[in-house]
Amino acid sequence: MLTLYHAPRSRSTSIMVLIEEMGIADQIEVIEVTVARGDGSGAPDAKNPHPEKKVPYLTDGTDSVRERGAIIAYLTDRFPDAGFGRPVGHPQRGAFLSWLFFYQGVMEPLLVLDWAKIDHPIVQATFRDMKTVVTRLAEALDGQPYLLGDDYSAVDLLLSSPFQWLPDAAPDNPAVKAWIDRYADRPAMKAIAERESAEVQA
Structure with a gap:
């Protein structure tokens, strides 16, 4: 199991x-x-x-x-x-995997470095910067509610998740903000957040 x-x-x-x-x-x-x-x-x-x-x-x-x-x-x-997800053979398989790896290899390191107030030309050359991250998200969300189109997927969950815990890091971009809010409003997100808050308070 x-x-x-x-x-x-x-x-x-x-x-x-x-x-x-x-x-x-x-x-x-x-x-x-x-x-x-x-x-x-x-x-x-x-x-x-x-x-x-x-x-x-x-x-x-x-x-x-x-x-x-x-x-x-x-x-x-x-x-x-x-x-x-997007299984092998799906026309969005590459895009799905690219967003997952973009998060792990670019977005999360930049979020941590931004939170720690660490900046250096080598950081930008290697990981880009948060402005680039926001640009990529905004481009993907232009004219569609989710990163892969009309349907919510696991990449939306992963890439929007840090902004639930670091709201001050949320980008000042209307399309990206609306996308973050759509994740926060999902019943599964609310259920897990309520369950874990109750566990902490118990």
């Missing part, structure tokens, strides 16, 4: 939202673990098999998957009928 190692209110929350969206909660065992957090709270959890004790971490028998983009590709390929 698939097993997801998850820490509430962390990067793995977006995978919990994806599982809710796809209706596959009965196919995945979720094991909650603690993680060391940026504010100094938390600690690595011995029961977390991730080599760096981070989340999310997905295991499938003896196989394992880490990094959110890879986990999203794995789950959407494993459960194609849920309709949140």
Whole structure:
């Protein structure tokens, strides 16, 4: 059985939202673990098999998957009928994978560096800058509600997810803001956010 190692209110929350969206909660065992957090709270959890004790971490028998983009590709390929991915042979397969890798390789590093107030010509040469990220998002959302067209997909979930936790980083672009709001209004996002808030308060 698939097993997801998850820490509430962390990067793995977006995978919990994806599982809710796809209706596959009965196919995945979720094991909650603690993680060391940026504010100094938390600690690595011995029961977390991730080599760096981070989340999310997905295991499938003896196989394992880490990094959110890879986990999203794995789950959407494993459960194609849920309709949140673009399977091999789909005309948008390349675009789907490109957005996943754009997030992991460009957008998230830039968000972290921007939050840490770190800038350098080498950073811009390697990762571009947040203005470029916003431009790419705005171009994709020009005349359509989601990154791949009229239908919401897992790439919308992944790329809009950081702005739920870092609202001050949300771009000042009407199309991008509306796209972020559409994600926030989805029942799966609201359900997981309410569940995790209740767990924190308990």
